[in-house]
Amino acid sequence: MRPDAWPLVGRAAAIEATSTALGEGPPQSLVIVGGAGVGRTRMAREALTWAERHGRATLWAAATAPAAHVPLGALAHLIPTLEEAADPLVLLKRATQAVVEAGPAPVLGVDDVHLLDRLSITLLHQLAATGEVSLVLTVRTGDGVPDPAAPLWKDGFATRVDLWPLGRAETEQLVSTVLDGDVETRPPSASGGWPGATRSTCGRSSRKGAGRAVSPPRRACGGGKGR
Ligand SMILES: Nc1ncnc2c1ncn2[C@@H]1O[C@H](COP(=O)(O)OP(=O)(O)O)[C@@H](O)[C@H]1O
Numbered sequence: 001m002r003p004d005a006w007p008l009v010g011r012a013a014a015i016e017a018t019s020t021a022l023g024e025g026p027p028q029s030l031v032i033v034g035g036a037g038v039g040r041t042r043m044a045r046e047a048l049t050w051a052e053r054h055g056r057a058t059l060w061a062a063a064t065a066p067a068a069h070v071p072l073g074a075l076a077h078l079i080p081t082l083e084e085a086a087d088p089l090v091l092l093k094r095a096t097q098a099v100v101e102a103g104p105a106p107v108l109g110v111d112d113v114h115l116l117d118r119l120s121i122t123l124l125h126q127l128a129a130t131g132e133v134s135l136v137l138t139v140r141t142g143d144g145v146p147d148p149a150a151p152l153w154k155d156g157f158a159t160r161v162d163l164w165p166l167g168r169a170e171t172e173q174l175v176s177t178v179l180d181g182d183v184e185t186r187p188p189s190a191s192g193g194w195p196g197a198t199r200s201t202c203g204r205s206s207r208k209g210a211g212r213a214v215s216p217p218r219r220a221c222g223g224g225k226g227r
């Protein structure tokens with residue numbers, strides 16, 4: 001998986017949870033929970049990169065609202081070609097088999113599981129129950145969004161990792177690293193420490209230092225509020 005060019009800042013507890021869940025021993029799963037822009041997708045991708053480095057096969061899917069109109073829509077690329085439309089139970093069986101057989105100790109990352117259709121949620125629960133696959137799931141909190149992964153962490157199939165906005169020192173470190181230290185930041189309390197807000201005000205380019213070329217001016221970097 002291609003790494004993000006922005007350095008990962010903070011998240012020591014999440015990294016620790018990742019190495020515990022995806023390290024030695026029977027496969028375990030992670031559910032990464034937090035508000036929009038806090039860094040759920042980033043942390044999930046870091047977890048899969050970690051797993052790849054440790055010899056595990058990885059698969060990735062991202063849920064979207066349109067894909068939820070089709071059963072297993074966001075996960076369709078994981079299922080081998082079917083000769084004809086299969087019934088949901090056949091789809092579930094084929095998808096489970098495809099993931100389990102994806103390679104050594106497979107890890108399936110699924111972003112934004114609160115957007116998945118019901119059959120996809122069923123598939124994730126069945127995969128967790130096989131004990132042969134690790135799941136790395138992200139869920140957005142807030143707006144009364146139900147957490148379809150809750151049964152996994154409540155029933156002990158997964159470790160729940162809550163992400164909160166970065167602290168002041170971490171936000172300063174992030175802005176300073178990205179802009180080579182040549183920046184006058186607003187107090188990080190202005191951005192609330194949301195990495196997504198920091199990124200949009202510092203520029204979306206992935207190259208270190210590229211934030212210099214964008215507006216708003218550098219002194220505003222770190223401002224704004226997470227979505
Ligand atoms: N701990 C972090 N260190 C550096 N950059 C981060 C961190 N967390 C998130 N980001 C960056 O902030 C942006 C928003 O993060 P993202 O993972 O997309 O948020 P979410 O999925 O929670 O909405 C992305 O560009 C991501 O790479």
Ligand SMILES: [Mg+2]
Nearest residue numbers: 040041042111
């Ligand atoms: Mg995301």
